[in-house]
Amino acid sequence: MGTAFARQIMETKPNQQARVIWLTGLPCSGKTTIGVGLEQKLISNGFLVRMLDGDVTRKGICSDLGFSGADRNENIRRIAEISKLFAESGIITINAFITPTEKLRNMARDIIGSDYFINVYVNAPLNLCEQRDIKGMYKKARNGEIKEFTGVSAPFEPPLEAAIEINTSFSDPDQSIHKLFEYILPLITVYK
Amino acid sequence: MGTAFARQIMETKPNQQARVIWLTGLPCSGKTTIGVGLEQKLISNGFLVRMLDGDVTRKGICSDLGFSGADRNENIRRIAEISKLFAESGIITINAFITPTEKLRNMARDIIGSDYFINVYVNAPLNLCEQRDIKGMYKKARNGEIKEFTGVSAPFEPPLEAAIEINTSFSDPDQSIHKLFEYILPLITVYK
Numbered sequence: 001m002g003t004a005f006a007r008q009i010m011e012t013k014p015n016q017q018a019r020v021i022w023l024t025g026l027p028c029s030g031k032t033t034i035g036v037g038l039e040q041k042l043i044s045n046g047f048l049v050r051m052l053d054g055d056v057t058r059k060g061i062c063s064d065l066g067f068s069g070a071d072r073n074e075n076i077r078r079i080a081e082i083s084k085l086f087a088e089s090g091i092i093t094i095n096a097f098i099t100p101t102e103k104l105r106n107m108a109r110d111i112i113g114s115d116y117f118i119n120v121y122v123n124a125p126l127n128l129c130e131q132r133d134i135k136g137m138y139k140k141a142r143n144g145e146i147k148e149f150t151g152v153s154a155p156f157e158p159p160l161e162a163a164i165e166i167n168t169s170f171s172d173p174d175q176s177i178h179k180l181f182e183y184i185l186p187l188i189t190v191y192k
Numbered sequence: 193m194g195t196a197f198a199r200q201i202m203e204t205k206p207n208q209q210a211r212v213i214w215l216t217g218l219p220c221s222g223k224t225t226i227g228v229g230l231e232q233k234l235i236s237n238g239f240l241v242r243m244l245d246g247d248v249t250r251k252g253i254c255s256d257l258g259f260s261g262a263d264r265n266e267n268i269r270r271i272a273e274i275s276k277l278f279a280e281s282g283i284i285t286i287n288a289f290i291t292p293t294e295k296l297r298n299m300a301r302d303i304i305g306s307d308y309f310i311n312v313y314v315n316a317p318l319n320l321c322e323q324r325d326i327k328g329m330y331k332k333a334r335n336g337e338i339k340e341f342t343g344v345s346a347p348f349e350p351p352l353e354a355a356i357e358i359n360t361s362f363s364d365p366d367q368s369i370h371k372l373f374e375y376i377l378p379l380i381t382v383y384k
Contacts, residue, residue, distance in 0.1 A: 050281055060303075061253075061273040064266070074256070081253040082274060089242055089283075111252075 016047055017188050018090045020083040020112050024099040024159055025122035026151045027137055028129040030168035030176065031096040034122055037177035038184070039094055047188060049092040052079060067148065076104045080111035087116045092188055100156045118187060120180065121162035124169045126151050208239055209380050210279040212272075212304050216291040216351055217314035218343045219329055220321040222360035222368065223288040226314055229369035230376070231286055239380060241284040244271060259340065268296045272303035279308045284380055292348045310379060312372065313354035316361045318343050 021038070023031040035051055042049045058065075061078055065071040076099060083093045099105050109117045129151065130138040141149030148154040164183045166176045213230070215223040227243055234241045250257075253270055257263040268291060275285045291297050301309045321343065322330045333341030340346040356375050358368045 056277070060276065061270055064269075077256075078253055078270075082277065084252065085248070085274065091281075 016090065016092070017190050018087040018116065019092055019118050019184075019188050020080075020087055020116050021092065021094045021118050021120060021184060022083075022099065022105070022108060022112075023094065023096045023120045023122050024105060024162070026124065026126060026129045026156050027098060027149070028132040028134055029122045029124045030166075030173065031098075031122045033173050034120075034166060034168070034176055034180060035094045035096040037173060038180055041177060041181045042092065042184075042188075045185075047092055048090070049094060050086060051094045051096070052083065053096040057082075069148075073104065073107075076108055077111065080108040083108075084112050084116075087112065098150050098156070100150045100154065102157050102160060105159060118164075118184070119159055119162045121159045121165040123158070123165050123167045128169050208282065208284070209382050210282050210308065211284055211310050211376075211380050212275040212279055212308050213284065213286045213310050213312060213376060214275075214291065214297070214300060215286065215288045215312045215314050216297060216354070218316065218318060218321045218348050219290060219341070220324040220326055221314045221316045222358075222365065223290075223314045225365050226312075226358060226360070226368055226372060227286045227288040229365060230372055233369060233373045234284065234376075234380075237377075239284055240282070241286060242278060243286045243288070244275065245288040249274075261340075265296065265299075268300055269303065272300040275300075276304050276308075279304065290342050290348070292342045292346065294349050294352060297351060310356075310376070311351055311354045313351045313357040315350070315357050315359045320361050 021035075023035055025031050032053060035053065039049055039051045057075065057079055061082065062075045065075050076097065079095060079097060083095055086093045099108065105119060109119070133139060137146060137149065138152060140146045141152040150156050164180065166180055168176055171179075213227075215227055217223050224245060227245065231241055231243045249267065249271055253274065254267045257267050268289065271287060271289060275287055278285045291300065297311060301311070325331060329338060329341065330344060332338045333344040342348050356372065358372055360368050363371075
């Protein structure tokens, strides 16, 4: 399954190698900004790419899940399975999810397969992320309104084996996106 | 989300309108045969299409689910959500799942949206399906080795609002596939 579809994509986009670009990092570290920027850059370079993030999955496929440890685990498992379906179909996905632990990232890698999985560490210091606090979530976590919030009341383990680290505290988004794009490009390009 | 991707597909396949072609019917009624045949025919006519069936979903995204009523419900819900992701991305899916009740089919329709959802009733009499018994499941159900098996120990409600019925008892597979293809073609074609 997927083979016929992948062949179609290959015929349409003969230079494309499917990958799952998995962005991990603290809340407000810049995952979505980098992800959306990368998506646009890849599209304008002719790649077929689809972004997945919590806004999509929490309302749909994972709408039955809460934020307990077990549910967060299951959330990541399903996203990994969906990414695999897209990857098998020849389509690149960009996944922006906190994915705070080695265990979760390893599970995603195991499901998707090491050949497809590219782990990107979007890194910014906690105090900077908290300063950004785009949706006011850090504030709520500090007030105790949100429990087990990554960075405040739940741990974030920096990835040990990220393919690349994008530090969003030292450069503007365009520079970060450009750096990631330059890294990704040879990995999704089929040279003939 | 998905908009940029859909635009890409539109640019690549400007004549394609995404739909979810949902095949419902008894075990061994011919859903997979018809589905695979339709997939091949659509591909050879230049459409981007992906088939989803139990072989794919039960091993992956739904590997945590069993065959209780609640789990079957959840299985169909997730498949509907995944189909929606593909449809939003401009890609046609062909879904071959028993989907035995009006309630389940209505849930799928509600998730996917009536504009995308095409319900196809793959119909053959029970005794013929049981005679085919490709995987020996009917036999196991009759022996009590499988419980709540659709057609034997669990009900199949013929769909009340199927867009089209394909009767696989009176025609050979090629004729059935051709009939469905002729029906689907105008629904997935964008005339300009």
